[in-house]
Amino acid sequence: MGTAEKPDSDGQRIVCPGCLLAAPESSIRILPYFDDQVNGYVVLYRCEQCWLPYLEKTRARITTTGDWAEVASLIAFFEHHGVFQLEFRRGDPLPVVRALLGRMIDLVGAGAIRLSARSSEPANEAEANASAMKENEKLAEAAYDAMYQSSFPTAKDCFDDARSYFAKAIEIAKRAGLEDEVVRLTARRDHIVSVYNTQFRGVR
Numbered sequence: 001m002g003t004a005e006k007p008d009s010d011g012q013r014i015v016c017p018g019c020l021l022a023a024p025e026s027s028i029r030i031l032p033y034f035d036d037q038v039n040g041y042v043v044l045y046r047c048e049q050c051w052l053p054y055l056e057k058t059r060a061r062i063t064t065t066g067d068w069a070e071v072a073s074l075i076a077f078f079e080h081h082g083v084f085q086l087e088f089r090r091g092d093p094l095p096v097v098r099a100l101l102g103r104m105i106d107l108v109g110a111g112a113i114r115l116s117a118r119s120s121e122p123a124n125e126a127e128a129n130a131s132a133m134k135e136n137e138k139l140a141e142a143a144y145d146a147m148y149q150s151s152f153p154t155a156k157d158c159f160d161d162a163r164s165y166f167a168k169a170i171e172i173a174k175r176a177g178l179e180d181e182v183v184r185l186t187a188r189r190d191h192i193v194s195v196y197n198t199q200f201r202g203v204r
């Protein structure tokens with residue numbers, strides 16, 4: 001018996017690098033933070049008692065920057081954690097992308113977006129490929145849905161987006177040797193091309 005602490009029902013304890021107090025592993029938060037050394041966003045681990053001021057600094061910095069490289073660095077950070085911003089990928093202007101990043105940080109602060117240490121390091125390359133492929137497929141399907149809500153010529157832009165996201169997904173699947181996925185994605189892409197040709201390109 002003696003003075004040994006009873007095993008923590010919450011799992012391991014981790015010393016928070018911010019306040020240097022031991023915190024249950026489940027209370028450790030992960031957030032993006034600008035690092036001057038690497039000139040970009042890196043992952044910061046903090047306990048839930050002290051992480052919000054750091055997150056606020058990140059928010060203040062990104063919502064006022066005029067630097068695309070800095071914006072791209074934070075986008076990459078989020079993408080690494082499986083959170084994507086369509087507006088950036090579509091080439092929306094900096095103020096739009098920046099404001100949405102501020103909103104994404106708010107969601108992280110509110111717990112609606114929970115970044116996890118595990119997802120920042122895909123277990124292996126196959127997993128990373130599969131998730132990149134799925135993400136492109138998701139974007140392709142979103143663009144396809146948008147095609148139905150647009151009138152010409154915007155429908156054509158949506159169609160072009162859908163086709164190029166499918167091309168990326170297929171390329172990743174090919175590189176990763178995912179034969180079945182190549183076949184499935186190619187069939188889906190061809191279907192969408194034929195829908196576009198018959199319903200949107202005009203009556204033949």
Ligand SMILES: [Zn+2]
Nearest residue numbers: 016019047050
């Ligand atoms: Zn702390």
